[in-house]
Amino acid sequence: MTFTDESTKATLAKITAQNAARREEAYGLRHLANERLDCAPAKAPKAGDGSKPPKKDNKTNSTKSKGKTKFNERNITRIPTSDGRETYRVQIRRRVNGKPHSICESFQYLKNAKKWRDQKLAEIELHGFPVVNRHAILTPYRRPKMTPCLAHV
Structure with missing residues (x-):
């Protein structure tokens, strides 16, 4: 002891x-x-x-005077627009088979952003992260060949 x-x-x-x-x-x-x-x-x-x-932080009073609080929402970023409003971007990132994937959506209202985020996180938990086949997106659309109509000949 x-x-x-x-x-x-x-x-x-x-x-x-x-x-x-x-x-x-x-x-x-x-x-x-x-x-x-x-x-x-x-x-x-x-x-x-x-x-x-x-260190003294001189910025503590400036946030109080503007009336804005620190934005702290999981997976949501506040984006100020040029007209003074704000939009909200929801971004969910995961690794699938060692490769990074992400789902991103922007909203005008925070309520809608939270609702979409919660819905997507629930879907991911139930069904796994939705991985989009990029090859299918990058392949150009090919029109089917047109066959001449015999009625006009």
Whole structure:
């Protein structure tokens, strides 16, 4: 059984609290860190100790002022259009027999994009990923040869 003296425990607790405070500061949760950890805020490192101070993110206030939140939907990308609106692209990618395949569809409304995504994921789970035969698509359409009509001769 190993014993650690109280000074080592105190040092480890201080380091853990500082790391947690830095992580939460990076996510804009500084006020929660002080309440939850019941500790003083982490001090900025001195210039001579060789460590870098944490980066300050100036973009946190700009997203709040615009009223837009970070878009985080699985398999869906928000695409801004030139007229200020947004469209939504759903892209589902899978590997089939070691080769990458993808299904992609764009929608004007997020509700429709989510519905299509959920439907396709359910179909994929039931029937497997739909693989399109590209050779059939790339082969040009050949018209059947026309036979002359004997009535007009």
